[in-house]
Amino acid sequence: MKNDRIFSDRITDVPRSFIREILKVALNPNVISFAGGLPNRDLFPVDALKEAACRVFENQGRDVLQYACSEGHGGLREYVSARYREKADLDIPVDNILITNGSQQGLDLLGKTLVNEGDAVVIEEPGYLGAIQAFSLYRPTFLPVPVSLEGMDPDALRMARSAGRPKLMYTVPNFQNPSGITYSDQNRMELARILEGTDTLLIEDDPYGDLRFSGRARTSFKHLLPDNTVLLGSFSKSLVPGLRLGWIAAPSALMQKLITAKQATDLRTSHFTQSMVCEYLCNNDADEHIRMICDVYGRQCRAMLAGMKRHFPSEVSYIEPEGGMFVWAELPRHMAAMDLFDLAVKDGVIFVPGDPFYVRGSRHSTLRLNFSCTDVETIDVGIRRLGTAIRKLMGRPTEQCNAVEI
Amino acid sequence: MKNDRIFSDRITDVPRSFIREILKVALNPNVISFAGGLPNRDLFPVDALKEAACRVFENQGRDVLQYACSEGHGGLREYVSARYREKADLDIPVDNILITNGSQQGLDLLGKTLVNEGDAVVIEEPGYLGAIQAFSLYRPTFLPVPVSLEGMDPDALRMARSAGRPKLMYTVPNFQNPSGITYSDQNRMELARILEGTDTLLIEDDPYGDLRFSGRARTSFKHLLPDNTVLLGSFSKSLVPGLRLGWIAAPSALMQKLITAKQATDLRTSHFTQSMVCEYLCNNDADEHIRMICDVYGRQCRAMLAGMKRHFPSEVSYIEPEGGMFVWAELPRHMAAMDLFDLAVKDGVIFVPGDPFYVRGSRHSTLRLNFSCTDVETIDVGIRRLGTAIRKLMGRPTEQCNAVEI
Structure with a gap:
């Protein structure tokens, strides 16, 4: 291959993930990382999943290792349907659920099925980089x-x-990535009124919805715009990300097209991993597991907010999330989070500058801080280091701080 | 959704899989099916895979259940690289191997990365329906x-x-789907001479390559066009299809784009399933397992060919494959395999008429017969029933045959 012209136009449009570049810095053990977006691996139910896997091998080994239907494992789709009814009072028939390789694949299949070149797509600003990609x-x-x-x-x-x-x-709409905000009920209703009677399809991506550690659940757009809402869900945050399991819940007319797209894309998602998760969910208390995650994430989030109150200059604002994995902070407008990043690395702490979450402009003053993977003591040290870096950027005297020891 | 115009133009271009419709008929236990394209589930190494899964949970549970790199599991990529060297004398560095969700995803990622609307793509006629899709x-x-x-x-x-x-x-080029043919060395060299010095990228998809039960291995196009060949491989036929694992081996310039496409498409393939297969491959004799599959498939293929010799009218021709899972037969030109299908269902046997494997025309006289999942006795009964149906279609007296008993 001597020729770059061979590549498609579309692939040149995909923004590179700056986040992945950042994460290389995180490999230095002296650096405290708030840059990731990973669930906390200490909370993975490894033993229970192992037991589930053994039972699947024993009871249905040959079935789940063979090719199977593209829509996904029947039991897992039933679980998703029943959970929508129980948790959100939503009636989503099993036939309207397609299992995907994480909700990222849901985005790809929706793009494939719906978007012609030049079609207008409303996205949040700041918004989820994976959806933009x-x-x-x-x-x-x-x-x-x-x-x-x-x-x-x-x-x-x-x-x-x-x-x-x-x-x-x-x-x-719940604990958005990157901002951590949750749409209010009033806001949801107003947005739904704007879209009502139009052809716009609303995608409600809810990977973090289960991870609520304060406040109360809001109304799904599916209640407000039942015919024009597509739901995306994932087991990556409430269980484990490494099995790559998520789903799309879509209106029937769209389901047919999504299944065609799924077949052309990779035939189907592994029925072995689906059966394993289904077996786990049938024999374990998923809600109890989620409560445990919420306890840990809530504690770590409060530690981060308390640290910011203590160590950040008062000009830095931030949003207190009701759940999820991120705190979003904003420096005074004239300051660029990218400049802060360069200083912070030297002080032994990293985060994601806001820039990759905007399709417009650069040198934004916002930053995303992840709290799911760091214990409360380390969070305090990291936020103190970050406060020091912010003061340096502001040209202010810094707090006493021994930076790169932990 | 009241509006069909919402769908993308591209999704309306994807041909429906007639094969999937056919397979519904195969659910009738009185029908002998040569229509599928499945590996034989009786040969799956369920116990060894179970042991591998247990070891992965015990030794690296948290690692493989977390998010991980998009290129794939290091050990599995090393295995693929070493096997290319050992079996095909090919030097494919680990960095040039991307693990995919089966080789079907390899096709999607190549399409995404390379094909603009209207670009010319050479395909085989007849050719693999999944690639066309x-x-x-x-x-x-x-x-x-x-x-x-x-x-x-x-x-x-x-x-x-x-x-x-x-x-x-x-x-x-090896045991093609649907025709079962293998490109000769001379043919490969001639095709390579035609492409040499051009920008055309050759995709060598080799899902069946390991399943050789007669003849000798041919030269990979990668030897003949080293800079312009992309290899696709799969664990679906040599191990199990239900874990959805395959790979792309591509030139470095293309790899970067493929990884970007993989990230945008589904972030990565499950590292749990990759680790499990890697663990299996390290602790079991993969070649011994493949030899066992080849023995069974070879025996069943010979039974099918012998049955065709015995029960088919002499006007029906067929291709003897050296491996893989299919025999390709051709009726006299004026006869349509679709018409035969309607008669054959009534006689209790099904196959795939050739039509879906051609992008041009319909009412082809060819048919695909799968032998991997049917034992030799049942193959003989099924081929006899099919011979009867062919004679009916020809308007000839039929052999004595009690059709729908098995």
Whole structure:
């Protein structure tokens, strides 16, 4: 291959993941990393999953190791359907659930099935980088709409709508990645009123929804726009990410097309891993496991917020999440989080500067801090180091701090 | 969703899988099915895989259940690299191997990374339906080139080249699906001479390569066109299909783009299933297992060919494969395999009519017969029933035969 022209136009449109570059720095054991987006591996139910795997081998080994249907494992789809009914009062028939390789594949299949080149797609600003990457492959026109404490800006959505007749609107309404915000009920209702009667399909991506450690659950868009909402879910955050299992819950007309796309893409998701998770869920208390995760994440989140209160200059603002894995902070407007990153690395702490979460502009003053994988003591040390770096960037005297010892 | 216009143009281009419709008939226990394309489940090493899974949980449970790198599990990529060296004298560095969800995902990632709308793609005629489906999503112009006993028709390839400057050429040179043919060494060399010095990238898809039960291995295109060949491989046929593991071996410049595409598509393939297979391969004799599969498939293939000699009218021709899972037969030209299918179902036997394997025309006279999942006695009964159906279609007196008992 001597020729770069051989590549498709679409692949050149996909933004590189700056986050993956950052994570290489995280391999230094002296660096405290708030940069990742990983679930806490200490909480993985390894023994229970091992038992589940053994039972699957013993009882259905040959079945689950053979090719099987593209829609996914019947028992697992039933579990997802029953859980929607129990937890969210949603009636999602099993036939409307397609198991995917994590919810990232759900995004790819939706892009494949729905997006023609140039179609308008509303995304959150800041928004989930993985969604931007997945949709980019289908070359849409992105219409970024700002999100803030209450949710997505309704006026900006109205303007985006009149500008572009969007085909899709992508949202993470619970503990959004990267901002940690949760759309209020009022905001959801207002957004639904704007979309009602239009052709825009709303994607409610909810990977973190189970990880609530304060406040109360909000109404799913599926209740507000039942015919035009697609739900994406995942076992990556509530169980383990390494089995790559998620799902799409979609209207029937779309399901047919999604199954065709799934077959053309990789035929099906492993029925072995699906059976294993189904077996685990039938024999263990999933809610109890999720409560345990929420306890740990809630404690670590509070430690991070307390640290920020103690160690950050008062000009730095931040959003207190009700769940999920991230705190979003904002430096004074004239400061760039990228500049802070360079200083912070030297002080032995890293985070993700906001830039990759915006499709417009660069040198943003926002940063994403992950708290799921760091214990409370280390969080305090890391936030203290970060406070020191912020003060350096501001040209202020720094707190006493021995940086790179832990 | 009240509106069909919401779907992308590309998804409407994907042909439906007639094979999947056929397989519903196969659920009738009185019907002998030669229609599938499944490996024989009785040969799956369930116990050894169970042991491998237990060891993975015990030794690396938390690691392999966490997110991990997109390229795939290091040990598994090393295994694939070492096996290329050992079995095919090919030097494929580990960095040039990307683990995929079966080789079907390899096709999707290649389409994504390389094919712009309207780009010319050479495919075999008849050819693998899954490849036609995967590429269709990226809206190429297909240039079908006939394959026959020796391999792909060089003159037709020359004509296709001058017509379209193909970006890709897709081949299954060993025990092709559906025809079972293997490209001769001479044919491979001639095809390579035609492509030499051009920009066309040759995809050598080799899911069945290990399943040789007669004859000798041929030269990989990678030896003949080292810079312009992409290899696709799979553990689905030599081990089990239900874990969904395959790989792409690609030139370095393409690897970078494929990894970007993989990340946007589903982040990565499960490291748990990859570790499990790697553990299995390190502790078991993979070659011994493959020899056992080849013994069984070879015996069943010979039974099918012997049955065809005994029970088919002499006007029906067929190709004797050196390996793989399929025999390809051809009725006299004026007869349509679809018409035979309707008669054969009534006689209690099914197969796949050739039509879905061609992008041009319909009512072909060819048929695909799978022998991997049926024991030799049942094969004889099924082929006898099929012979009866062929005679009915020809308007000839039929053999004595009690049809639907088994």
